[in-house]
Amino acid sequence: MSAQIGERQRQSRFERSDDVVVMKFGGTSVEDAAAIRRVIGIVRSRLDAQAVVVVSALAGVTDQLLEAGAAAAAGHLGSALATVRDIYVRHEELADSLVDGSAYSVLDRELRDEFRALESLLHDLEVSRQLNLKAQDHLLSFGECFSSRLVREALCKAGVKAAHVDARICIVTDGRHGQASPVWDVTELRLQQTLSPLLECGQLPVLGGFIASTCDGVPTTLGRGGSDFSAAIVAAALCAARVEIWTDVDGIMTTDPKLCSDARVIRKMSFDEAAELAHLGAKVLHPATLAPAMRENIPVYVLNSKRPEGEGTEILARARSGYAVSAITAKRKVAAVEIESVNGVDAELLRAVYAALDRHSCSVDVMERSLGRMSLLVSSTAALPAIAAELRGMAEVRWENHKALVCLVGENIRRRPEVASRAFAAVSDMDVRVVCQGASDRTISFLVEESKVEESVQRLHGIFFQQPEAARDWGGISSAFCQA
Ligand code: ADP
Numbered sequence: 001m002s003a004q005i006g007e008r009q010r011q012s013r014f015e016r017s018d019d020v021v022v023m024k025f026g027g028t029s030v031e032d033a034a035a036i037r038r039v040i041g042i043v044r045s046r047l048d049a050q051a052v053v054v055v056s057a058l059a060g061v062t063d064q065l066l067e068a069g070a071a072a073a074a075g076h077l078g079s080a081l082a083t084v085r086d087i088y089v090r091h092e093e094l095a096d097s098l099v100d101g102s103a104y105s106v107l108d109r110e111l112r113d114e115f116r117a118l119e120s121l122l123h124d125l126e127v128s129r130q131l132n133l134k135a136q137d138h139l140l141s142f143g144e145c146f147s148s149r150l151v152r153e154a155l156c157k158a159g160v161k162a163a164h165v166d167a168r169i170c171i172v173t174d175g176r177h178g179q180a181s182p183v184w185d186v187t188e189l190r191l192q193q194t195l196s197p198l199l200e201c202g203q204l205p206v207l208g209g210f211i212a213s214t215c216d217g218v219p220t221t222l223g224r225g226g227s228d229f230s231a232a233i234v235a236a237a238l239c240a241a242r243v244e245i246w247t248d249v250d251g252i253m254t255t256d257p258k259l260c261s262d263a264r265v266i267r268k269m270s271f272d273e274a275a276e277l278a279h280l281g282a283k284v285l286h287p288a289t290l291a292p293a294m295r296e297n298i299p300v301y302v303l304n305s306k307r308p309e310g311e312g313t314e315i316l317a318r319a320r321s322g323y324a325v326s327a328i329t330a331k332r333k334v335a336a337v338e339i340e341s342v343n344g345v346d347a348e349l350l351r352a353v354y355a356a357l358d359r360h361s362c363s364v365d366v367m368e369r370s371l372g373r374m375s376l377l378v379s380s381t382a383a384l385p386a387i388a389a390e391l392r393g394m395a396e397v398r399w400e401n402h403k404a405l406v407c408l409v410g411e412n413i414r415r416r417p418e419v420a421s422r423a424f425a426a427v428s429d430m431d432v433r434v435v436c437q438g439a440s441d442r443t444i445s446f447l448v449e450e451s452k453v454e455e456s457v458q459r460l461h462g463i464f465f466q467q468p469e470a471a472r473d474w475g476g477i478s479s480a481f482c483q484a
Pocket residue numbers: 025026027028029056225246247248249251252253254255256257258281282283284285327
């Protein structure tokens with residue numbers, strides 16, 4: 001049997017390791033020397049377990065790389081190289097303050113090599129004058145390559161036996177650039193074969209999150225914010241005891257604290273509730289994160305790297321707040337699309353619409369249907385002109401931009417009609433365009449103008465999380481919450 005065929009065969013199930021903890025540190029948790037020193041402190045506090053570290057690119061670097069790629073592809077190579085130079089200087093300064101001696105020389109050489117490769121990619125982009133998703137994945141993968149090497153050396157300097165592991169070799173995905181999905185059996189096997197020997201001899205693997213590659217070795221990424229997903233993939237492959245997502249807030253909160261300063265930490269949530277929240281725009285977790293954890297029943301903790309002593313949020317299979325509304329989310333940049341059949345042939349139109357959406361990778365947040373008419377909410381309008389052109393003759397397609405989807409999330413929320421009526425009353429003077437109840441029983445959503453997101457979230461938060469009178473009427477404020 002060839003090695004490749006052998007590799008594709010799923011290894012017999014791994015034993016649950018009560019010892020392995022996977023810790024993921026987001027961009028703000030590694031943004032500067034002080035942040036990386038906090039990471040070292042957190043990692044050292046977990047050394048009684050077998051720890052694996054997954055790191056994002058330094059805060060802002062992925063956006064800078066995107067900017068540099070766009071500039072190069074537009075012919076502005078000078079500006080692209082200047083952006084990359086800034087990224088280089090930032091990493092070198094950090095290396096200088098966190099690492100010394102021969103380790104510094106090694107890291108310095110590695111960073112220089114990587115930056116040279118990045119500059120050469122920018123030259124290619126200037127020549128080709130296009131930044132397609134495949135080239136973009138290659139470009140963005142540098143951010144996590146730099147940060148993971150830096151963090152590995154900083155940990156070693158602090159006395160931790162850390163080993164750098166190239167995530168692109170272990171996490172194998174399909175070729176859907178920009179939003180790739182793991183090929184699970186190959187990925188699991190590669191992660192087990194690479195990480196287990198390191199863990200067994202007392203080393204701590206450090207991987208870049210977000211990045212992966214196809215089985216042919218072409219770099220891919222798991223979608224923006226994908227390092228959370230990487231951590232869950234690693235944890236599932238190793239049957240870890242827990243995943244810790246270290247970020248810049250105290251846990252999953254009743255709403256985005258940037259939208260409403262009264263947001264509070266939710267102590268416990270179910271996988272389903274947390275997954276729903278992530279899908280509906282709560283940036284604190286990448287939407288795909290919970291699936292691998294759920295499959296292997298691995299608890300996920302969301303914790304603040306600036307306040308490691310906090311309890312954070314614990315996400316478990318059967319954690320229930322027992323109250324109607326757990327959280328409020330908001331998803332911006334939504335477009336409302338109306339598709340109207342020109343001849344009323346419904347089933348045929350439905351098939352054609354699904355096929356066109358799929359062909360253009362246009363993901364739909366909400367879809368409703370009545371005779372000869374469909375209403376969709378989509379997060380990206382880029383493909384809509386092409387979809388409209390494909391459906392011409394069958395249907396008319398119209399859309400409006402600058403909408404936001406505001407959602408209430410909670411177990412069985414749909415069976416509590418008083419929740420919808422209270423929520424609706426709270427925003428009735430606003431231009432609320434759609435009220436839809438999620439197919440899952442766990443969501444009620446409103447479409448509002450993007451400019452009204454803050455106001456609508458704050459009003460709903462006031463109704464469901466602050467007013468004692470109102471709270472009594474619909475079941476009380478959950479003891480699962482605590483003050484931020
Ligand atoms: P990281 O860089 O650590 O991955 P992110 O910026 O991706 O961090 O996610 C953390 C951010 O998610 C917070 O700063 C917060 O503004 C936002 N956020 C959105 N919804 C929520 C929520 N319900 N609870 C907590 N944070 C949220």
